[in-house]
Amino acid sequence: MKLVTTKAALDLLGLGFRWKTDVLIDGARQSKSLTGDLYFRGGGDPTLDLMRFKLLLKHIYDLGIHAINGNVYVDRSIFPSDTYDPGQFDDEPLRPYNVGPDALLVNANVFDVRFIPNQETQTVDLISSPENFNIINELKLADQPCAKWPKKPSVIQGQIVFQGSYPASCGIKQRQYNFLSPSVYFENVFLMEWAALGGTLDGQILDKKTPESAQELLSIESEPLASALRLTNKWSSNVAARHIFLTLSLQPNKTADITASRLNINDWARQRGFNTKGFFIDNGSGLSRDGRIPVSLISAILNAAWVDASMPEFVSSFSIPGVDGTLENRFTHSPANARAHLKTGYLEGVRSIAGYLHLSNGHTLSIVFIMNGDALTKNPETLEHIVESLYETQ
Numbered sequence: 001m002k003l004v005t006t007k008a009a010l011d012l013l014g015l016g017f018r019w020k021t022d023v024l025i026d027g028a029r030q031s032k033s034l035t036g037d038l039y040f041r042g043g044g045d046p047t048l049d050l051m052r053f054k055l056l057l058k059h060i061y062d063l064g065i066h067a068i069n070g071n072v073y074v075d076r077s078i079f080p081s082d083t084y085d086p087g088q089f090d091d092e093p094l095r096p097y098n099v100g101p102d103a104l105l106v107n108a109n110v111f112d113v114r115f116i117p118n119q120e121t122q123t124v125d126l127i128s129s130p131e132n133f134n135i136i137n138e139l140k141l142a143d144q145p146c147a148k149w150p151k152k153p154s155v156i157q158g159q160i161v162f163q164g165s166y167p168a169s170c171g172i173k174q175r176q177y178n179f180l181s182p183s184v185y186f187e188n189v190f191l192m193e194w195a196a197l198g199g200t201l202d203g204q205i206l207d208k209k210t211p212e213s214a215q216e217l218l219s220i221e222s223e224p225l226a227s228a229l230r231l232t233n234k235w236s237s238n239v240a241a242r243h244i245f246l247t248l249s250l251q252p253n254k255t256a257d258i259t260a261s262r263l264n265i266n267d268w269a270r271q272r273g274f275n276t277k278g279f280f281i282d283n284g285s286g287l288s289r290d291g292r293i294p295v296s297l298i299s300a301i302l303n304a305a306w307v308d309a310s311m312p313e314f315v316s317s318f319s320i321p322g323v324d325g326t327l328e329n330r331f332t333h334s335p336a337n338a339r340a341h342l343k344t345g346y347l348e349g350v351r352s353i354a355g356y357l358h359l360s361n362g363h364t365l366s367i368v369f370i371m372n373g374d375a376l377t378k379n380p381e382t383l384e385h386i387v388e389s390l391y392e393t394q
Helices: 001-011 052-061 183-196 226-232 236-246 259-270 296-307 311-316 379-392
Strands: 020-030 031-039 066-070 072-077 111-118 121-131 134-142 154-156 159-167 173-177 205-207 214-221 342-346 348-358 366-373
Touching: 001 226, 001 236, 001 296, 001 311, 001 342, 020 052, 052 183, 052 205, 052 214, 072 183, 111 134, 183 205, 214 366, 226 236, 236 259, 296 311, 296 348, 296 366, 311 342, 342 379, 348 379, 366 379
Parallel strands: 031 066, 031 072, 072 205, 134 159
Antiparallel strands: 020 031, 020 214, 111 121, 111 173, 154 159, 342 348, 348 366
16 A cells, blocks of 8 residues: 555655645744744654754754743644544554654654663663653563563553563563654653753643744755655555655645545546556555555556656665665575565555566566465565565566
8 A cells, every 4th residue: 555655645746745844933032032832833744753853943942942931832733633543453552553643743753662681780771762751660680581572561550661571581672662642752852852952941732723823933844755755665654654645635724634635546546547446545554454455556556657757766665675674684595685676565464565576687577466364474484485486487
């Protein structure tokens, strides 16, 4: 599904498309203070990482606002305000692939947590980036094989609690988590980074639509669309795909609409001459049991994309086997290593791989494989062997 979403975005939004995040003030500035409110108006940028968010806050500080004597408001109104349940799909709300779309999503709402065994104290240090003040560490170091480790925390009264025995033989581990709602994540990061700059806030951080009386202080733009395509295809980011999908129905002063995005993609497919029989796109990411797509449609899109002017950006957004993305540690000793641009897909009971296989004779094949059923999809190497066989029988 991500291939459909990203190719449609290239055609409908254009290579030069950028998301915009605005900062506005509703009040008076004097002596490095803002007496009034500061507004962040989200534009749906899926690439707003921690570094760029820190730079955004520094720009505000450098423009002479050091003290905010009022509230900070976050305007998320361009994306639907329906309550999103990150555990609805598979009851795994803390996993990053379940992060939902948000008009002002910082760092994909993800915490990177490192587990570092401390032999001297017989404990395990937890290092979170960004810092999360709600983590409670009750892990104990154990002298046992690294068959499994306590990577799934409990959520107790709004606090994240890691409990259990951590095998010392596991060494240092790293895992990403979706601990907080986007609103609380923003508050967590803003307070930490604003204080680090020397800024102060005499008020709250709340969600609110920007009033007409607010005046623009500054705006930042994302990198061109290709950056979001790489997040979506190379790293299989569901939330980036959802953002791109919703952006397809954005209109001035209106909220994006998932139904309108579906209609726009179907209209695009028909205008390109693709047969959409049996096709249903749910949220643009593929993280859905309702989505349906025939192999023939994926193949047609790949073939059409190969001769389009946007081909280099589209193809380079795929993983290179044995080199990067979701295939960085796959095809390591395969003849197809570094000889393809591929997009993988996985849901329980479903595995897929699609993209371009570059043969040694100079030809390139577009390939699509989708396997359904537990018996076929249990082993992740099955598709890898099929791709290798195809490469060797050229």
